[in-house]
Amino acid sequence: MYNEFVDEYDSYALEGTENYHYADRIDGEYGERGGHYPTYSIPEEVKKYITYFRDAIRDGNVYDIPSLYMDFNRLTEEYYKTQSWPVVEDLYGNKLVEQDGMDDIFLILYKELYYRHIYARVQGGPTIPQRFESYYNYCSLFNYILNADTPVSLELPNQWLWEIIDEFIYQFQSFSQFRSKLGKKSEPEIEMLKESPKIWNVHSVLNVLHCLVDKSNINRQLEVYTSGGDPDSVAGEYGRHPLYKMLGYFSLIGLLRLHSLLGDYYQAIKVLENIELNKKSMYSRVPACQITTYYYVGFAYMMMRRYADAIRTFSNILVYIQRTKAMFQTRNYQNDQINKQTEQMYTLLAICMVLHPQRIDEAVQSSLREKTLAEKMSRMSRNDTQEFTACFTFACPKFLSPVPPILDSTSTSTRREPFQQQLKVFLDEVQQQQQISVMRSYLKLYTTMPMEKMATFQEMSETDFRNALLCFKHKMRNITWTKGTSGLQGDFQSDSEVDFFIDRNMIHIADTKVAQRYGDFFIRQIHKLEEVNRTLSKVKV
Amino acid sequence: MEPTEAKRQTVASMLRGIERYNPENIHTLEQYVELQSRENGYDLEANLALLKLYQFTPGTYQSNIACQILLKALTNLPHTDFVLCKCLLGQDQMEDVNIKRIMYLHDLLEMCQFQTFWTEKHKYSDLLSGIKDFSDSIRKYVCHVTAITYQNIEKHVLQQLLGNIDENALQGWMNKYGWKEIEDGLVSIASQEDTVKTKNITEKIDFDSVAGIMAACR
Numbered sequence: 001m002y003n004e005f006v007d008e009y010d011s012y013a014l015e016g017t018e019n020y021h022y023a024d025r026i027d028g029e030y031g032e033r034g035g036h037y038p039t040y041s042i043p044e045e046v047k048k049y050i051t052y053f054r055d056a057i058r059d060g061n062v063y064d065i066p067s068l069y070m071d072f073n074r075l076t077e078e079y080y081k082t083q084s085w086p087v088v089e090d091l092y093g094n095k096l097v098e099q100d101g102m103d104d105i106f107l108i109l110y111k112e113l114y115y116r117h118i119y120a121r122v123q124g125g126p127t128i129p130q131r132f133e134s135y136y137n138y139c140s141l142f143n144y145i146l147n148a149d150t151p152v153s154l155e156l157p158n159q160w161l162w163e164i165i166d167e168f169i170y171q172f173q174s175f176s177q178f179r180s181k182l183g184k185k186s187e188p189e190i191e192m193l194k195e196s197p198k199i200w201n202v203h204s205v206l207n208v209l210h211c212l213v214d215k216s217n218i219n220r221q222l223e224v225y226t227s228g229g230d231p232d233s234v235a236g237e238y239g240r241h242p243l244y245k246m247l248g249y250f251s252l253i254g255l256l257r258l259h260s261l262l263g264d265y266y267q268a269i270k271v272l273e274n275i276e277l278n279k280k281s282m283y284s285r286v287p288a289c290q291i292t293t294y295y296y297v298g299f300a301y302m303m304m305r306r307y308a309d310a311i312r313t314f315s316n317i318l319v320y321i322q323r324t325k326a327m328f329q330t331r332n333y334q335n336d337q338i339n340k341q342t343e344q345m346y347t348l349l350a351i352c353m354v355l356h357p358q359r360i361d362e363a364v365q366s367s368l369r370e371k372t373l374a375e376k377m378s379r380m381s382r383n384d385t386q387e388f389t390a391c392f393t394f395a396c397p398k399f400l401s402p403v404p405p406i407l408d409s410t411s412t413s414t415r416r417e418p419f420q421q422q423l424k425v426f427l428d429e430v431q432q433q434q435q436i437s438v439m440r441s442y443l444k445l446y447t448t449m450p451m452e453k454m455a456t457f458q459e460m461s462e463t464d465f466r467n468a469l470l471c472f473k474h475k476m477r478n479i480t481w482t483k484g485t486s487g488l489q490g491d492f493q494s495d496s497e498v499d500f501f502i503d504r505n506m507i508h509i510a511d512t513k514v515a516q517r518y519g520d521f522f523i524r525q526i527h528k529l530e531e532v533n534r535t536l537s538k539v540k541v
Numbered sequence: 542m543e544p545t546e547a548k549r550q551t552v553a554s555m556l557r558g559i560e561r562y563n564p565e566n567i568h569t570l571e572q573y574v575e576l577q578s579r580e581n582g583y584d585l586e587a588n589l590a591l592l593k594l595y596q597f598t599p600g601t602y603q604s605n606i607a608c609q610i611l612l613k614a615l616t617n618l619p620h621t622d623f624v625l626c627k628c629l630l631g632q633d634q635m636e637d638v639n640i641k642r643i644m645y646l647h648d649l650l651e652m653c654q655f656q657t658f659w660t661e662k663h664k665y666s667d668l669l670s671g672i673k674d675f676s677d678s679i680r681k682y683v684c685h686v687t688a689i690t691y692q693n694i695e696k697h698v699l700q701q702l703l704g705n706i707d708e709n710a711l712q713g714w715m716n717k718y719g720w721k722e723i724e725d726g727l728v729s730i731a732s733q734e735d736t737v738k739t740k741n742i743t744e745k746i747d748f749d750s751v752a753g754i755m756a757a758c759r
Contacts, residue, residue, distance in 0.1 A: 202597060203562060210559040262596065263628040266589055303628065305621045359742065402597050421632050425624060428644075432651045447739075463656060466698075470653035473690045474619055492619075494689075501733035503692040510739045519746040526754050 042086050042094055043079055050096045050110075057106040057154075066157040072113055076121065084122050085114045105144065105154065111137045116167050119174065128192050131175055135199050138168050142208050146215055151241040158246050162286045163334070165250040168208070169257055175200040176400040180417070193404070202402040205258065209251040215239070216248025222274035226485055253289055256296050261400050263422055265300035266488070272297070273486040277313070287324065288338060291317060295341050297487065299397065302348060303422070305429065307356035308480045308495045309487075314349040315360045318342070322363055346373060347395040351388070354380040355433060356476065357440070357497045359512070362520055381437045388430050392423055433475050435468045440498050443509050451505045469502065545582030548573055552587045561590055564598050571606050578609050581673040585622050588613065592629040604637050608668060611643045615650060616678035619685050623647050639668060655683055659704035676704065684718055691730040699728055 042050075049071060056064045076085075086094075088107060097103040115134035118126050126134065141164070145152055156164075179193060198204065213219065217239040221231035231245075238244040252271055259268035277297065294317035301310035321342050349364070350373050368374065379387040399418040442457065443449075455465035473494075480493040500509045552573055555566055570591040577583055588610045595602040607630065614622040627644075634640060642665060649658045658679070662669070669675050683702050687694060700711055715721070715728065723729045 206562060207559055214558065262593070264589065264593055265628060266586070266625050267593070303624070305624060403599055418631075421630065421635070422628060424632075424635070425627050428627075428648070429624065432648060467653045467655070470655075470686050470690055471651070474651070474653060474686050477619070477689055479620070492689075499737045501692055501737045502690055502694070503733075504695065504727065508692075508733075508737070510737045512740045512742060514742045515744055517744045519744050523746075523750055523754065530757060 042090060042096075046075060046079055046086070047094060047096060049075060050091065053110075054097055054103055054106045057109065058102070060153055060155065062155045065155070066159070069157055069160050072117075076117060080117065080121070082121055082123055084118050087114075108137060108141045108144065109156075112141065112164060112167075115171075116163075119167075119171060125174075128189055131171070131178070132196065132199050134171060135175075138164075138171075138208075139204075142212070145243070145247070146211050151238045151244060154243055156243060158286050159288075161243070161246045162250050162289045165209075165212075165247065165254045166288070166292065169205070169254050172200050172202075172205045172258075173261060173398055173400055176402075177398065180401060180405050182405055197404065202262075206255075209254050209258070212244075212247045212251040213255070216244040216251075218245065218248030218252060219274050221245065221248075222485075226274065226276050250289060253293050253296075256300075257292065257397070260296045260300055261397055262402055263399060263418065265303050268296060268300045269304075269487045273488070276485045277487060288334060291321065291338055291341055295345055296397065298345065298348060299395075301487075302352055303426065304479075305475075306478050306480065306490070307352045308358065308478055308493065309490070310352045311349065311356065311358060311360060312481075314345050314352070315364045318345060318349065318364045318367070319361050322367075344395040347376070347391050350377050351380065351391055351395070353377065354437070355430070356478075356495070358495045359497070359514065362517060363524075383430075383434050383437065385427065385430070388427065389423065392426050393419075396422065432471070436472050436475060439468060439472055443498050443500055443507070444511060446507075447509055447511075449507045449509065451502070451507060454507065469500075469507070473500075545576060545580045545584075548576055549582070549584055549587075552584065556587065556590050562594070562597060564594055564601065567591065567594050567598075567601050570594070571603065574606050574609050574613070577613055578672050581616075581678075583613055583617060585614070585617065585625070589625060589629065592626060596629055596631070599631070602634065604634070604639065607634065608639050608643060609671065611640070611647075612668060612672050612675065615643075615647060616672065616675060618650055618679070618682040643668065650679065650682065653686060655702045655704070662704075680704065680706075680714065684714060688718065688730055692733045693723070693727055693729050696722065696726045696728050 049068070052064070053068045055061070056068055088097075088111065091097045091107075091110070092099055097107060111134075115126065115130065115137065118130060119134075145154075182190065185193075215238050217234060217236050220234045221239055224234050225231045232240050235245065239248065252275065255271040256268050259265070259271065272293075277293070294313050298310045298313035298317075301307075301313060321338075346367060349360075350368055353360070353368065354377050368377065376387055376391060380391065396419070399422050401418050438458070442454065451465065451469075452462055455462045458465060458468075460468065476496040476499070477492050477494045479490040480495065481487060481490045482493075483489075497512045498509065500507050502508075552569065555569065560566070570587055573584065573587055574591065577588075592607070592610065595607070611623060611626055614626050617623075630640070635644075646658065646665065649655075649661075662676070680703050687699065687702060696711075700706060703711065703714060706714075718730075721729050
């Protein structure tokens with residue numbers, strides 16, 4: 001059966017090459033929208049850039065590719081801020097690339113950047129044919145890599161490899177959402193979607209990711225790496241090659257994201273079972289990948305009611321982001337993405353801290369004290385459902401439905417958004433925990449308290465009050481990761497700031513008292529001062 | 542080997558890699574759910590895989606199987622399996638009357654409203670009768686919550702929480718968890734004083750964090 005899936009995947013790609021000309025033909029009709037750029041006007045600098053880039057790929061020039069890749073952003077700012085890069089035909093027309101197949105790989109990579117740029121920058125976004133072509137282009141790229149008899153010699157910077165996987169899933173997500181909004185589509189558009197059910201199909205996306213994972217033996221490599229061995233010893237012919245190794249690793253993160261978008265949080269955490277999240281590793285050098293990983297892991301933990309794990313995950317990455325802030329200052333769409341995700345993680349952390357107050361890193365805690373977040377938190381702790389909804393809506397991933405809506409537009413399709421379901425699950429949980437924050441604020445005031453007395457304070461019958469106490473204990477005791485690589489494993493622990501137990505009819509309350517942390521404050525300030533001094537000494541007057 | 546255990550291994554091998562999404566697995570997984578209900582076995586991962594297949598191929602969805610999966614998830618409280626399953630359902634499926642009834646039971650149990658649960662349980666016998674040892678699974682969960690909350694509990698309260706069971710049955714549960722009746726009408730659960738106590742967090746500065754500063758001060 002495994003092979004059948006692979007065959008199916010192959011046939012998509014074949015279909016892809018056939019369809020490609022067809023798609024080109026329609027491109028003419030929709031050309032204006034995509035910002036078709038006439039042949040004669042490719043700027044000299046861009047021509048030069050494309051020629052260099054082509055040569056670097058032809059010669060496998062590993063040293064130049066990273067900077068050429070970065071240059072794409074620079075030139076975009078200069079020449080293609082809102083319109084698309086030159087189409088492939090224009091490259092042929094200007095004799096920038098050969099048509100005999102020698103530049104095929106360069107063209108695939110060029111198109112990867114070309115379409116990604118359309119998704120990010122061109123007004124109105126990609127047209128349906130462009131969405132299809134971009135899909136086929138990814139198929140060609142992955143076919144080239146996966147179907148080779150020996151490992152392909154291509155070497156690309158890690159940053160790019162990560163962005164290939166990230167973008168592949170992003171475009172799938174974008175397509176699923178585009179497809180689910182039928183109302184705004186014309187007849188021919190709906191027709192086109194109906195005729196191509198296999199394009200951006202969830203099975204093929206999953207298949208690509210799984211194939212990359214298998215081909216690279218990445219799981220085995222990670223296992224050996226964690227136990228202190230040499231991953232190359234189990235990597236196999238393909239997995240030793242950096243291209244395969246890193247694509248395999250990034251595909252695991254891709255699967256984490258994809259499963260999360262589908263609401264499968266168990267599987268999301270499970271695919272990372274061989275990645276040691278709480279340690280730095282040789283695989284974690286691409287910041288955007290690190291941040292994405294922690295965002296989805298933290299979110300999945302939150303949905304699984306593993307608040308302590310979610311809080312640890314978010315604080316870890318937020319501390320990292322605070323320390324490396326300078327890296328994400330330049331404005332480009334990758335950094336915009338990172339900054340948005342950072343804000344989302346602060347919001348998720350705020351939610352978790354309301355539901356499960358505990359001690360966290362001082363620097364992160366002080367960000368939570370900033371005005372807007374602090375206000376949100378205080379509204380949430382007063383059980384303001386609207387605020388919970390608003391925070392969740394802002395901070396959650398863009399959930400998607402793996403299946404197309406019923407495309408016969410005559411029937412008013414009633415399939416509601418997957419987002420609503422995830423929101424409901426979350427709000428149900430919040431609802432169940434509703435009484436806890438009030439009880440916590442009462443309990444904090446005492447060290448011992450007879451049950452019936454406190455029940456009267458809260459205007460509850462003793463039975464109801466007992467249930468509420470049991471519920472408090474139950475909800476505050478979560479599975480928490482303690483050791484090992486698997487993020488699913490853990491023990492029941494209670495890290496709640498306020499805890500209690502009942503002896504017969506007496507509640508015994510334990511609070512957490514925290515002494516002021518002066519030393520920590522001074523250390524921070526001294527470090528800051530030193531940094532300022534260092535910067536000052538570099539300034540030449 | 543028990544039938545569930547044997548099946549567990551076959552199913553686990555079915556769910557490796559991309560095979561997990563093969564719609565041809567649906568039938569086997571459905572049978573497996575029914576086996577779990579009959580034999581009081583449990584396999585969260587297989588059940589989630591089935592719900593995912595339903596999500597990918599909505600035409601194959603079977604409400605009564607989904608109900609069984611949810612009820613089995615209840616038997617594994619205090620774990621959050623139920624929430625995980627719920628996340629894989631669609632909104633249309635949540636409209637189903639039986640699913641809604643199970644959601645209500647879940648709410649009661651998560652909020653520890655055990656007395657209400659036991660009084661209303663008989664209204665759900667159409668759903669629950671197919672799940673072997675359902676009540677005892679819930680009692681296990683009650684015992685868990687009791688064990689983390691109480692140091693000593695009045696016997697009649699414990700009896701009530703467990704669904705007004707008779708003296709004999711109560712003795713059985715007490716023996717299972719090693720709980721002793723220390724005086725008339727009082728059951729000793731566990732010493733909580735050691736685990737639940739006021740924490741004083743004072744600042745500790747380790748050498749590493751000041752080493753850098755000290756070096757710079759030279």
